[in-house]
Amino acid sequence: METVETRKRGMGIRTKTIIMFSAVVLSITIITILAVRRYLIYGMETDFGTTTEQIAAGVSANIDTSALKRVESQAVEVYSSIPEDKRFESSYWGTDEWYEYLSYFDPITKTEDYRILMDYMKRSLDALDVEDVYLGTYFKDPDTGEMKYMYLVDPVEGEYKCPIGVFEMYIELPDGFLAHPEIGLDTYVTRTDEYGWLMTATTAVVDRNGEVCGFIGVDMSMNAIMARINSFIRTIVILIIMIAALFGVAYVMVINRMLIRPINELSKAAADFVNDSEKQEGSVFARLDIRSKDEIGNLFSSMKQMEDDIGEYISNITGLTSEKEKLNAEMKIAWSIQSSILPSDFEEFSQKNHLETFALMTPAKQVGGDFYDYFNIDDTHVGLVIADVSGKGIPASLFMAVSKTALQLRALSGGDAKTVLSDVNTWLCDNNDSEQFVTALFGILDLKTGVMQYSNAGHEYPVIISGDHVSLIQGDNDPPLAAIPFCAFENKEITLSDGDILVLYTDGIPEAKNAAGERFGMERISASLKGYGNVEARARRLQDDVVKFTGDVDIFDDITLLCVRFSEKA
Amino acid sequence: MEIKRQELGDKEIIRLIGEIDGSNVDSFEAVMTEASQKCSELEVDLEKLEYVSSAGLRVFLITEKQMKQDGKKMIIKNVGEEIMDIFTVTGFVKLLNIER
Numbered sequence: 001m002e003t004v005e006t007r008k009r010g011m012g013i014r015t016k017t018i019i020m021f022s023a024v025v026l027s028i029t030i031i032t033i034l035a036v037r038r039y040l041i042y043g044m045e046t047d048f049g050t051t052t053e054q055i056a057a058g059v060s061a062n063i064d065t066s067a068l069k070r071v072e073s074q075a076v077e078v079y080s081s082i083p084e085d086k087r088f089e090s091s092y093w094g095t096d097e098w099y100e101y102l103s104y105f106d107p108i109t110k111t112e113d114y115r116i117l118m119d120y121m122k123r124s125l126d127a128l129d130v131e132d133v134y135l136g137t138y139f140k141d142p143d144t145g146e147m148k149y150m151y152l153v154d155p156v157e158g159e160y161k162c163p164i165g166v167f168e169m170y171i172e173l174p175d176g177f178l179a180h181p182e183i184g185l186d187t188y189v190t191r192t193d194e195y196g197w198l199m200t201a202t203t204a205v206v207d208r209n210g211e212v213c214g215f216i217g218v219d220m221s222m223n224a225i226m227a228r229i230n231s232f233i234r235t236i237v238i239l240i241i242m243i244a245a246l247f248g249v250a251y252v253m254v255i256n257r258m259l260i261r262p263i264n265e266l267s268k269a270a271a272d273f274v275n276d277s278e279k280q281e282g283s284v285f286a287r288l289d290i291r292s293k294d295e296i297g298n299l300f301s302s303m304k305q306m307e308d309d310i311g312e313y314i315s316n317i318t319g320l321t322s323e324k325e326k327l328n329a330e331m332k333i334a335w336s337i338q339s340s341i342l343p344s345d346f347e348e349f350s351q352k353n354h355l356e357t358f359a360l361m362t363p364a365k366q367v368g369g370d371f372y373d374y375f376n377i378d379d380t381h382v383g384l385v386i387a388d389v390s391g392k393g394i395p396a397s398l399f400m401a402v403s404k405t406a407l408q409l410r411a412l413s414g415g416d417a418k419t420v421l422s423d424v425n426t427w428l429c430d431n432n433d434s435e436q437f438v439t440a441l442f443g444i445l446d447l448k449t450g451v452m453q454y455s456n457a458g459h460e461y462p463v464i465i466s467g468d469h470v471s472l473i474q475g476d477n478d479p480p481l482a483a484i485p486f487c488a489f490e491n492k493e494i495t496l497s498d499g500d501i502l503v504l505y506t507d508g509i510p511e512a513k514n515a516a517g518e519r520f521g522m523e524r525i526s527a528s529l530k531g532y533g534n535v536e537a538r539a540r541r542l543q544d545d546v547v548k549f550t551g552d553v554d555i556f557d558d559i560t561l562l563c564v565r566f567s568e569k570a
Numbered sequence: 571m572e573i574k575r576q577e578l579g580d581k582e583i584i585r586l587i588g589e590i591d592g593s594n595v596d597s598f599e600a601v602m603t604e605a606s607q608k609c610s611e612l613e614v615d616l617e618k619l620e621y622v623s624s625a626g627l628r629v630f631l632i633t634e635k636q637m638k639q640d641g642k643k644m645i646i647k648n649v650g651e652e653i654m655d656i657f658t659v660t661g662f663v664k665l666l667n668i669e670r
Contacts, residue, residue: 390628392592435632439624439660458661479661483631487664507624519621556592557623 049187052201065207067113105165121155197222356565358536369396370560386504387440417455418489428482437480450496465501470526496566508557535563582609590626617648
């Protein structure tokens with residue numbers, strides 16, 4: 001597969017830049033708005049502070065300081081005379097205990113001094129464009145030592161009027177303030193539910209001797225101004241939101257053009273690819289018009305490449321699977337043909353000849369190159385064949401079919417063992433272009449005497465089980481069939497006694513290998529064949545032992561066995 | 571299986587090590603075919619060969635027949651006991667030039 005060239009990752013960088021830029025712009029905007037607001041409020045505080053201070057100073061200039069002094073000292077005195085648990089500060093506003101506390105101050109309100117002061121304050125309030133202007137005092141609580149502020153004369157009418165005696169905890173006065181009241185007190189802006197935005201300026205009232213005898217407070221509403229500032233801020237915020245929204249829409253449109261549209265096209269093409277892959281091969285992605293030089297472009301190239309690759313794989317796999325299936329089916333047919341040409345009428349043959357016979361053949365592949373054969377040459381002689389074609393699979397099985405047929409046909413027309421093999425060898429050599437060869441043992445067993453004349457063309461030595469004794473009949477073997485023409489073969493002889501079992505097998509048994517690399521070998525063959533059982537039981541036991549021995553290792557060669565038990569009754 | 575090759579002019583010596591069976595016979599056949607075409611005398615040393623299956627024997631047979639046909643010579647040397655058993659059972663002792 002070709003490697004898709006990786007191009008610039010433009011989109012990632014672009015997105016990151018836009019996000020960073022947006023973040024910076026937003027931060028700057030927020031900081032700017034806050035700064036502007038702060039500046040506006042500060043400017044207003046300065047202006048209004050000056051105004052309220054001037055008002056406070058003006059009011060204090062004409063006040064009857066001796067009356068104020070007397071009212072102040074009376075009020076502090078009353079306060080001190082009230083038991084500590086009966087003093088309720090302004091947070092108890094409107095409660096019964098609060099009213100009860102205030103009632104202690106009622107006598108003061110009846111005095112001439114209080115009336116003069118109230119009169120003056122009312123006139124001042126009427127003349128000024130302020131919310132309230134009132135008299136109060138700072139005093140030290142005689143019991144706790146805390147600094148408190150107490151209202152003395154409040155000319156306002158209505159629910160927000162602070163009657164004499166109303167007190168609250170207060171910030172301490174600056175050091176040395178009472179000695180130098182001209183340093184003044186800070187103005188401050190508060191926002192409460194009752195009054196809205198208020199600016200409060202407090203100025204000390206000083207008598208002719210320069211002694212502080214009370215304080216004038218001026219409350220000025222800043223609601224109108226604050227409303228203007230807030231509406232200005234609101235306008236700016238709305239403007240910014242609109243600009244941001246505009247940017248957002250523009251960005252979405254850009255993303256849409258850069259990302260969404262190509263991705264939609266790609267996903268649609270992917271769906272088409274799945275649905276139409278059979279109709280129009282390898283063209284679904286190629287038809288798209290995507291020219292982006294970024295990640296989308298990369299993705300597009302990859303998809304196009306993938307489409308080509310998949311198309312190629314599919315056609316390869318389709319070819320492979322159908323060929324493999326065909327081959328499998330053919331191999332099965334081949335095996336059924338092969339097994340059908342191997343005789344399996346053991347019982348019938350055994351009974352007819354009084355010769356207990358059994359054979360098995362397990363190919364390593366689906367078809368094998370081994371074969372066995374048994375047949376009557378005449379009433380008293382049977383032909384026994386075990387053979388192994390070099391190689392495995394189809395070529396071996398074809399050669400096996402040819403060899404088996406040739407051997408049987410030649411054997412049935414008479415002659416001794418070596419002549420039969422010699423003739424078959426010549427015939428096979430003439431028809432052997434594929435350089436195969438066949439190791440074969442062919443024997444002619446005389447059912448009356450138990451003598452078997454045989455000739456061994458390069459095949460495994462026969463085994464005879466006589467009672468508990470298993471013996472390997474070694475000898476000078478001749479070359480395999482089909483190896484070289486005009487080869488000389490020799491006759492050999494074995495004599496079977498009553499009850500002896502002749503075992504013919506192929507090299508798949510002694511040469512079977514286990515995971516440790518050991519081979520099954522003659523000793524294990526002997527051990528398996530010893531003991532009880534008819535020929536079939538022994539043959540199956542041997543085969544099972546080989547399978548157990550090899551374990552998980554694939555059996556690499558065909559396993560073929562032919563066993564006959566000679567009996568003299570025949 | 572391992573195959574060691576040594577060229578001595580017109581003669582080539584092939585040393586076979588390990589086991590030859592169906593799993594590696596193709597590479598064995600390729601080496602033998604090439605060697606038999608190149609040299610005029612092929613010496614096959616089996617001192618370290620532990621096993622040869624019928625598929626391996628077929629390669630020996632093909633090489634022997636081909637070289638004989640071309641008027642060349644293949645000699646098998648240093649055959650161990652186990653391999654000799656195989657050559658004996660299969661009758662290959664009668665087909666190959668085995669020097670003991």
